[in-house]
Amino acid sequence: MVFTALVGLLLTILPLPPWLALLRPAFLVLTVLYWSIAAPRAGGLALGFASGLTLDVFRGAVLGQHALALSTITYVAVREHQKIRSKPAFQQMLIVLGALIVYEFILFAIDGWSGHPMTSPLRWVHAATGALVWPLATALLERTHSRR
Amino acid sequence: MPGFAAGAYRPSPGRGTSPGFRFTLYAILAVVLMFVDQRRGWLAEVRYLLSGAAYPLQLAVSSPTEAWRWLEATFATRASLEAENARLEREERTLAMRSQRFEALARENGELRGLREALPDVADHWMVAEVVEVELDSSRRRVLIDRGARNGVFKNQVVMDSHGLLGQTMHVGPWSAEVILITDPEHAVPVEIERTGVRTIAVGTGENQALALPYLPANADVKPGDLLLTSGLGGVFPQGYPVARITDVRRDAVQPSALVRARPLAELDRMHEVMLVWFKGDHPAAPTPASAASSVRKDLPSGDPAYQPQPVPVRPKPAPADAKAPPHPKSNELEAKAAPRPKAVPGAKAAPGAKATLGEKAAPGPKAASTVAAPASPAEGNQ
Numbered sequence A: 001m002v003f004t005a006l007v008g009l010l011l012t013i014l015p016l017p018p019w020l021a022l023l024r025p026a027f028l029v030l031t032v033l034y035w036s037i038a039a040p041r042a043g044g045l046a047l048g049f050a051s052g053l054t055l056d057v058f059r060g061a062v063l064g065q066h067a068l069a070l071s072t073i074t075y076v077a078v079r080e081h082q083k084i085r086s087k088p089a090f091q092q093m094l095i096v097l098g099a100l101i102v103y104e105f106i107l108f109a110i111d112g113w114s115g116h117p118m119t120s121p122l123r124w125v126h127a128a129t130g131a132l133v134w135p136l137a138t139a140l141l142e143r144t145h146s147r148r
Numbered sequence B: 001m002p003g004f005a006a007g008a009y010r011p012s013p014g015r016g017t018s019p020g021f022r023f024t025l026y027a028i029l030a031v032v033l034m035f036v037d038q039r040r041g042w043l044a045e046v047r048y049l050l051s052g053a054a055y056p057l058q059l060a061v062s063s064p065t066e067a068w069r070w071l072e073a074t075f076a077t078r079a080s081l082e083a084e085n086a087r088l089e090r091e092e093r094t095l096a097m098r099s100q101r102f103e104a105l106a107r108e109n110g111e112l113r114g115l116r117e118a119l120p121d122v123a124d125h126w127m128v129a130e131v132v133e134v135e136l137d138s139s140r141r142r143v144l145i146d147r148g149a150r151n152g153v154f155k156n157q158v159v160m161d162s163h164g165l166l167g168q169t170m171h172v173g174p175w176s177a178e179v180i181l182i183t184d185p186e187h188a189v190p191v192e193i194e195r196t197g198v199r200t201i202a203v204g205t206g207e208n209q210a211l212a213l214p215y216l217p218a219n220a221d222v223k224p225g226d227l228l229l230t231s232g233l234g235g236v237f238p239q240g241y242p243v244a245r246i247t248d249v250r251r252d253a254v255q256p257s258a259l260v261r262a263r264p265l266a267e268l269d270r271m272h273e274v275m276l277v278w279f280k281g282d283h284p285a286a287p288t289p290a291s292a293a294s295s296v297r298k299d300l301p302s303g304d305p306a307y308q309p310q311p312v313p314v315r316p317k318p319a320p321a322d323a324k325a326p327p328h329p330k331s332n333e334l335e336a337k338a339a340p341r342p343k344a345v346p347g348a349k350a351a352p353g354a355k356a357t358l359g360e361k362a363a364p365g366p367k368a369a370s371t372v373a374a375p376a377s378p379a380e381g382n383q
Helices: A002-013 A018-023 A027-038 A044-059 A065-079 A081-086 A089-113 A121-146 B002-007 B019-040 B044-074 B078-099 B102-112 B289-295 B329-338 B352-358 B373-382
Strands: B123-132 B142-145 B158-160 B165-172 B177-181 B188-193 B199-204 B227-230 B242-250 B259-264 B273-279
Touching: A002 A027, A002 A044, A002 A121, A002 B044, A018 A121, A027 A044, A027 A065, A027 A081, A027 A089, A027 A121, A044 A065, A044 B019, A044 B044, A065 A081, A065 A089, A065 B019, A089 A121, B044 B123, B044 B165, B078 B102, B142 B273, B188 B242
Parallel strands: none
Antiparallel strands: B123 B142, B123 B273, B142 B177, B158 B165, B158 B273, B165 B177, B188 B199, B188 B227, B227 B242, B242 B259
């Protein structure tokens, strides 16, 4: 689990050409969401908070910004994990899209509050791409523990 | 990792408390962190340590790019090396030609200001840093460089390349520092238009090659091609470094301000190496004497002082009290700067039009560099 989170982080900070970087899904967020749904007892909120804080450090954001956003959606995912798990793939994608939008909105609100407003609509793009790669990400992440 | 996955289904120790309660705890913790970091700034140390811990991972991510660059450099063909060598030689000759008159002009400039000799360059020394190829935040314009507090880097240090201003350091870690570029939408540089001396602020747009000047009135004297220099206000950047060139001026009859765009001179889109600059704390043109002087370290590897990225026009010291006509600072700066530019190599003639707008105070407004000595002599004689 920690290993997959690390891979997610590496994918998040990997340098990409600008147009591709805009489309880049928030891999670490997706990983945390997956673990919150698939194994809510294992990582859960602690994983969400720790990953968020890591993102804060790597992004140079206000400490606690990503931590709060990620804890929030992790909490919702952990609480509703049984419902989400039983949904078909398409509905899961919609749920993930909603979660990512909530996540980005919290970041957006804190950006504004802390005096670093970033109003470019492009910041929302990754929510859509994140939802699109969700089935693929779950398939890959399942393989990391189904071998046992 | 299977080991972790197996453990994934084990109940966690914190099982007893409800998730809602733990979420509240984490949320409060996050909010407190944000408040302390943002409003109080107490977490500077923590951030310093964390960014030190993050650096190895960032280096690891950057290493493929580095390796590719190394391979490219190693297997460069003889022909390409020769071509590069020829280009560098040409460049070197051009720079030497441009700087021939620089010494003389700098001395002349000092004399005009009532100083016995020209002030030394404001830049004390500089250090080359490499850009670590890591994505920080795709919506902002920031880069990570491979020098940090251990190399003497401090917060708000000026970062430039050989063409112009790049930005300033923002978060400094032990071995790395985050640089906010001048094109970042949150960044603003106080600038002045070289031709007219009009002062304004250049704001980043978030695009790679564009700055906006939102605070120029619609009737401001500005046109495409004008050079923007740092004005030295604001206490971060020293005066007189080139920043950008105006590319686009649009005036709308109903808008109170003109829509002005500029293109940064620094090569923001393909930078591998940047320069961190230390300024002389006691120099009149230095940005923040107190903080800059305290963090200057002399034992650092520095560039050759004979080579300056751009000549540094100095801010004038108050002229002697008995000098009847203090020469206007602006007009002198123009000449000091004009020297190394190609357009003004032979005689360092500054545009007379610029003089007219600048010489509000300067009674003996010098018309051109070659005639400067005569009107300035009374001031010098009184000294």
